[in-house]
Amino acid sequence: MQILHPFVGSIQQYAEAISDPERYRPDHCPQCDAKQPLTGHGFYRRTLVDPGFEGVIRVRRYLCRLCKRTVSLLPEFALPWLRFSLTVISLFLVARLLQGLTLAAAALAASQTAMPYQRGQFWIRRFRRQAPALAVALAPLAARVTAPDFVARALAMLESVGWIAGHRFLLSELRAHLLGWPRFLVPHGRRTTLAPALPTT
Numbered sequence: 001m002q003i004l005h006p007f008v009g010s011i012q013q014y015a016e017a018i019s020d021p022e023r024y025r026p027d028h029c030p031q032c033d034a035k036q037p038l039t040g041h042g043f044y045r046r047t048l049v050d051p052g053f054e055g056v057i058r059v060r061r062y063l064c065r066l067c068k069r070t071v072s073l074l075p076e077f078a079l080p081w082l083r084f085s086l087t088v089i090s091l092f093l094v095a096r097l098l099q100g101l102t103l104a105a106a107a108l109a110a111s112q113t114a115m116p117y118q119r120g121q122f123w124i125r126r127f128r129r130q131a132p133a134l135a136v137a138l139a140p141l142a143a144r145v146t147a148p149d150f151v152a153r154a155l156a157m158l159e160s161v162g163w164i165a166g167h168r169f170l171l172s173e174l175r176a177h178l179l180g181w182p183r184f185l186v187p188h189g190r191r192t193t194l195a196p197a198l199p200t201t
């Protein structure tokens with residue numbers, strides 16, 4: 001499973017910080033009852049696009065000796081299964097859906113100068129679908145907002161709570177994804193829809 005690594009800093013600083021397996025080693029397994037610290041289990045590599053960065057980052061992986069499952073420490077500026085960082089996607093969505101910019105201008109606002117418009121439409125479609133559930137899920141964190149629809153309400157909540165804080169809450173507390181889990185991850189036990197705030201394994 002993926003858990004979020006609460007990291008603040010540049011991608012270069014992140015790369016340095018995770019080279020030490022001791023530093024962020026989870027002291028217990030989030031997937032079973034093992035109370036002993038997990039064992040360093042190398043890295044996996046994934047691509048990431050952030051304003052000013054496009055390349056491969058390493059993600060630290062740990063192994064539970066009891067249940068033999070791995071836990072990876074995804075940096076919280078990244079979203080599971082999506083190549084683009086939370087910063088890029090949030091800048092785009094705010095520019096397009098909150099400020100009403102064109103697709104091209106919204107891509108520019110997210111520092112994506114040559115982005116195919118279909119990519120932005122894909123993010124918008126997924127966010128629209130998730131918005132009603134997000135507005136409910138984020139309610140404990142955000143002040144009450146009045147907005148004409150769920151999309152505007154979810155955006156206003158994420159803007160006030162902070163996108164990273166919102167993403168952290170959704171993923172760690174609800175195993176929920178800001179843009180929804182894709183179908184291909186469903187067999188791995190992820191919920192496709194948001195449910196009440198119960199910690200899951």
Ligand SMILES: [Zn+2]
Pocket residue numbers: 029030031032033034064065066067068069
């Ligand atoms: Zn375990």
